[in-house]
Amino acid sequence: MACLQTLTRSFSGWVFFCCCCCLPLLLTSPLPPKGAGVAFTAHHACRLRKISFQPYIRNHTYTLAKTARDSDQDTDNRLIGQQLYANVKESNHCYVMRRAVEMVVKDVLLTEAKDQYLYAKEVAEFLAALTQQLKHCEPSGQREQIERNLGEMKRKMEELGKNGKTKAIGELDLLFDYIENACTDAPKKGGHKKKY
Numbered sequence: 001m002a003c004l005q006t007l008t009r010s011f012s013g014w015v016f017f018c019c020c021c022c023l024p025l026l027l028t029s030p031l032p033p034k035g036a037g038v039a040f041t042a043h044h045a046c047r048l049r050k051i052s053f054q055p056y057i058r059n060h061t062y063t064l065a066k067t068a069r070d071s072d073q074d075t076d077n078r079l080i081g082q083q084l085y086a087n088v089k090e091s092n093h094c095y096v097m098r099r100a101v102e103m104v105v106k107d108v109l110l111t112e113a114k115d116q117y118l119y120a121k122e123v124a125e126f127l128a129a130l131t132q133q134l135k136h137c138e139p140s141g142q143r144e145q146i147e148r149n150l151g152e153m154k155r156k157m158e159e160l161g162k163n164g165k166t167k168a169i170g171e172l173d174l175l176f177d178y179i180e181n182a183c184t185d186a187p188k189k190g191g192h193k194k195k196y
């Protein structure tokens with residue numbers, strides 16, 4: 001007991017010491033507050049340059065999507081959509097799209113589809129390069145919710161079998177727009193800059 005009291009007292013002593021001596025030092029130090037630094041880095045790790053989204057690659061992606069949609073009769077299911085963002089805050093949307101794109105590249109575009117469709121390989125390379133640029137992008141919290149939403153997309157795609165792949169390719173135009181919107185500070189249509 002006495003030992004505990006001594007411990008407590010010496011602990012209090014340390015707290016007192018830290019408050020009086022270290023805190024003022026920290027406050028006057030020229031380094032920016034840690035929280036701000038982290039937020040700054042995370043934000044930039046989750047940003048792509050608008051210039052990455054060139055008109056020719058948009059055209060090829062849209063054309064590829066259209067080709068696949070022509071052979072997709074199922075209009076009930078949707079893989080890419082707002083449901084991926086369900087209960088996920090906006091600052092984590094870019095991370096969600098990075099993961100969705102990674103899934104589509106790996107599980108769809110780099111499978112037999114790459115020889116089956118014109119532009120599939122080119123679009124796969126483009127998307128893979130985007131996810132590479134986002135490799136340090138991490139979510140702030142909400143990991144479980146994000147995994148749930150992505151898992152739902154994966155489950156739906158697998159459930160549809162081969163049609164699931166065709167559908168994913170048919171929605172590449174959506175995916176392209178989603179990752180662009182989530183990961184660039186692009187001016188919205190109408191010229192209003194997006195607020196963060």
Ligand SMILES: *[C@@H]1O[C@H](CO)[C@@H](O)[C@H](O)[C@H]1NC(C)=O
Pocket residue numbers: 059060062063
């Ligand atoms: C892609 O470009 C070609 C040639 O400029 C054009 O004919 C076609 O409509 C474009 N496709 C899409 C989906 O924008």
